[in-house]
Amino acid sequence: MSSEHHFYDHALETAGRDERLRLQDEKLRRLASVIAGNPFYRQKIALNGFNLAGRGLADLARIPFTTKADLAEEQRAFPPFGRLLTYPPSRYPYVHQTSGTGGNPLMWLDTADDWETWVRCWGYVYRAAGLRERDVAFFAFSFGPYVSHWAALDGARRLGVRCLPGGGMSSLQRVQAILNQNATVVLSTPTYALRLAEVARENGLDLVSSAVRVAIHAGEPGASVPHVRSCIEEAWGASCFDHAGATELGAWGFECEAHPGAIHLNEAEFIFEVIDHATGAPSPPGEPGELVATALGRAGMPAVRYRTGDIVLVDREPCPCGRTFALARGGVLGRADDMLIVRGVNVYPAAVDDLVRSHIGAAEYELEIRRVGGLDELLLNIEAPDAATLDQVARTIHQRLNIRVGVRQVPAGSLPRYELKARRYKRVE
Secondary structure, rough: OOOOHHOOOOOOOOOHHHHHHHHHHHHHHHHHHHHOOOOOHHHHHOOOOOOOOOHHHHHHHHHOOOOOOHHHHHHHHHOOOOOOOOOOOOOOEEEOOOOOOOOOOOEEEEEEHHHHHHHHHHHHHHHHOOOEEEEEEOOOOHHHHHHHHHHHHHHHOOOOOOEOOOOOOOOHHHHHHHHHHHOEEEOOHHHHHHHHHHHHHOOOOOOOOOOOEEEEEEEOOOOOOOHHHHHHHHHHHEEEEEEEEOOOOOEEEEEEOOOOOEEEEEEOOOEEEEEEOOOEEEEEOOOOEEEEEEOOEEEOOOEEEEEEEEEOEOOOOOOOOOOOOOOOEEOOOOEEEOOEOOOEEEEEEEHHHHHHHOOOOOEEEEEEEEEEEEEEEEEEOOOOOOHHHHHHHHHHHHHHOOOOOOOOOOOOOOOOOOOOOOOOEEOOO
16 A cells, blocks of 8 residues: 555645645634634633634634533533534534543534534544555444544444444454454554453454454553553554544544654644643643644534643654644643652653553553652552562662552452553542
């Protein structure tokens, strides 16, 4: 396959910066004119003393940030959807909700036009991973009310990929379906990819020799975490691709075939900013910060200057693939609200994940966090084969992160396994 076949829209993905800014400005002006009457944004903008209609990039910074807490409060105060809809409810054939891992789930609606934006965003993800019409994709999801699962399925179908939904199956049934139906692509969270590999081993099933050649992951940091990635690739014998998204925005980032240790920010469909999480001021170039995104193609339930809570390190170094989209180095580095302060050292769970996975034999783990003297202290429970592995993990974390972590061996299979986002970190009073 030629490299151009890894592009969803070659012209947009390789456009010069001036052309991209022109297109973003045009799309933002169009979006702003449509949503000027949206009750939620009309009130938000009115508080800043100007009208949203026709506003472009030069005015973006005057628009207040939107947070998930804003949206949740809006739906609590004006159930069930809040005053977040631009059109009458009859215009929205698609109704989904968030997972609710951070609190009560948000209801999220899409018009037919908004849904096409979802499909396009997935097109970028799939083409960058090299998907083509003869591929067979297995979706290791429960589906349920989660928009990303349904949009992922529809996006693949639009490219002519044969789609195998895995809802309602046990993990063993999913592994068997992947093998029996010669799936060439698997989609799941990184954690669940490792769980499926574990189930395959327990049942004497060989994933490495299967037809699977591409594994696409999101939902949590992992597929861009070096040792998590290598564990997945070794277990599946497949090339691993990371991507990122949110119910409120769409699939906003994807990894390309060059595997640059980063994900591309889809600047054809979104405008991105990086800010200091504490102050809201722009982060200095080369410094990590919280990603803020404006979805340019979803006017029905808009998300303008939406604070994602994702910590990224963005640069514009050229990518070998030829895309000119900005890069988030290391993918999503962590969540702003997940950062731990351990004896004065800032630690993201993804960093712990990387170091644990670097040790062969550490099957699963759970991190207990206790607040002592205003600081976090950590106890790592690991399904490990022996004391030597525990010592190696503790030493590696101390050497690499400059923190001391208690490490305790627990019986094999005693820790939870996850299909959706893993919840390995728990606070203990």
